[in-house]
Amino acid sequence: MSDYDVQLMAQKQLREAAQYLDLDEGLIEVLARPKRSLVVNFPVLMDSGEVEVFEGYRVQHNQSRGPTKGGIRFHPDVDLGETTALSMWMTWKCAVVNIPYGGAKGGVKCNVKELSQRELEKLTRRFATEIGIVIGDHADIPAPDIGTNAKVMGWIMDTYSMQAGYTVPGVVTGKPIELGGSEGRVEATGRGVIVCAQEACHNANLNFEGSEIVVQGFGNVGSVAARLAEQQGAKVIAISDTSGAIYNKNGLPIQELYDKYSGVEGGIQNYKDCDKISNEELLALKCDILIPAAIQAQITDKNADAVQAKIVVEGANGPTTLEADKILHDKGILVVPDILANAGGVVCSYFEWVQDLQNFFWEEDQVNDRLSRVMKNAYGPVAHTMREHNTDMRTAAMIIGVKRVAEATVMRGIFP
Numbered sequence: 001m002s003d004y005d006v007q008l009m010a011q012k013q014l015r016e017a018a019q020y021l022d023l024d025e026g027l028i029e030v031l032a033r034p035k036r037s038l039v040v041n042f043p044v045l046m047d048s049g050e051v052e053v054f055e056g057y058r059v060q061h062n063q064s065r066g067p068t069k070g071g072i073r074f075h076p077d078v079d080l081g082e083t084t085a086l087s088m089w090m091t092w093k094c095a096v097v098n099i100p101y102g103g104a105k106g107g108v109k110c111n112v113k114e115l116s117q118r119e120l121e122k123l124t125r126r127f128a129t130e131i132g133i134v135i136g137d138h139a140d141i142p143a144p145d146i147g148t149n150a151k152v153m154g155w156i157m158d159t160y161s162m163q164a165g166y167t168v169p170g171v172v173t174g175k176p177i178e179l180g181g182s183e184g185r186v187e188a189t190g191r192g193v194i195v196c197a198q199e200a201c202h203n204a205n206l207n208f209e210g211s212e213i214v215v216q217g218f219g220n221v222g223s224v225a226a227r228l229a230e231q232q233g234a235k236v237i238a239i240s241d242t243s244g245a246i247y248n249k250n251g252l253p254i255q256e257l258y259d260k261y262s263g264v265e266g267g268i269q270n271y272k273d274c275d276k277i278s279n280e281e282l283l284a285l286k287c288d289i290l291i292p293a294a295i296q297a298q299i300t301d302k303n304a305d306a307v308q309a310k311i312v313v314e315g316a317n318g319p320t321t322l323e324a325d326k327i328l329h330d331k332g333i334l335v336v337p338d339i340l341a342n343a344g345g346v347v348c349s350y351f352e353w354v355q356d357l358q359n360f361f362w363e364e365d366q367v368n369d370r371l372s373r374v375m376k377n378a379y380g381p382v383a384h385t386m387r388e389h390n391t392d393m394r395t396a397a398m399i400i401g402v403k404r405v406a407e408a409t410v411m412r413g414i415f416p
């Protein structure tokens with residue numbers, strides 16, 4: 001899909017949600033475009049002694065509800081169209097979970113696998129300086145995304161602070177704990193996924209305890225979701241990673257798999273007491289809850305009909321294609337959409353920012369309790385809107401997100 005298409009898709013989704021809200025055409029036009037887009041080209045002196053010029057972006061979609069927030073992606077496919085679409089989705093995501101941010105996104109077109117640590121640091125610091133004119137702890141707060149991590153966030157924080165002349169920890173989130181990061185941040189997305197799964201079970205009169213769960217992807221989101229599900233009495237019957245999937249209808253020992261098998265040569269495939277199945281077979285397993293937590297476009301028009309789960313909770317971004325969404329809806333399968341289900345990460349980023357601004361840090365239990373509360377408070381209105389408009393849950397989440405942003409935009413009025 002070209003960059004133009006992703007942006008069009010984000011605008012189409014906005015228009016679909018707007019139909020339920022009777023929004024003025026002028027207002028839709030405002031919401032369909034980013035408030036500010038910055039394109040930067042900057043040189044980096046490579047280890048070889050040669051100069052390479054990189055292109056980077058920071059797009060701020062909407063500031064009506066507060067400063068903008070969104071990740072920074074280092075990837076060869078990053079471009080302005082994709083960054084713009086991602087910034088729009090961040091706006092709706094922050095509004096759905098009702099945290100006081102608008103959406104933003106940024107990135108640099110580069111291949112991190114080809115950069116030395118020294119080159120990566122130089123690229124990060126120069127990019128941070130270039131976008132330093134639009135980011136800030138009260139303006140726009142980046143976070144990690146594909147190709148970036150806590151270490152990169154630490155460099156951005158340090159670079160920004162060097163130019164401010166004092167330490168500004170709140171300028172980015174997802175930092176190491178030692179630099180003002182938050183307890184609970186690493187687990188936050190998976191934790192939010194499980195809160196959504198529990199709420200969905202509750203609404204469907206299903207017991208989460210004893211329920212059968214299948215998790216695709218055993219990385220950050222998937223492994224945390226699977227471990228928390230096990231801790232809370234659910235039976236995780238299958239998991240997968242790029243090496244394939246493993247299945248045991250009596251349940252897998254998730255914590256043991258995480259401690260002993262993930263991250264080592266051969267990975268979860270070394271575990272013996274299970275059947276080895278393919279990722280396709282995993283998606284088609286009979287279960288109560290399916291959690292796709294790997295990559296985008298995994299449930300498509302080709303395999304959606306085979307899905308036998310009662311509930312799908314999207315841990316990954318965009319794991320279900322638009323065609324598959326419709327097939328699952330027609331089959332009566334509830335899909336808890338990504339903009340709600342995986343919002344735990346940005347909620348905890350919000351907590352990190354609040355702690356940084358106050359220079360007052362919370363204990364892990366406080367972070368986790370507050371995260372659960374925010375996720376539950378977000379889930380309720382989306383479920384209500386779904387019933388009210390008789391839609392699927394993705395449309396309902398978009399209606400809530402767009403409605404909150406539209407209301408704030410109208411209330412603030414047009415300057416001057």
Ligand code: NAD
Nearest residue numbers: 189217218219220221241242293294295315316317342345
């Ligand atoms: P990760 O790289 O830690 O884990 C990804 C996992 O998926 C790995 O176990 C990998 O082996 C597996 N995988 C990759 N391709 C696969 C395939 N085709 N079939 C089966 N397994 C496959 O990534 P993550 O941080 O856990 O992110 C997972 C998804 O969640 C992404 O879509 C990401 O955008 C989304 N997400 C992550 C966060 C976060 O806080 N980490 C927040 C919001 C959304």
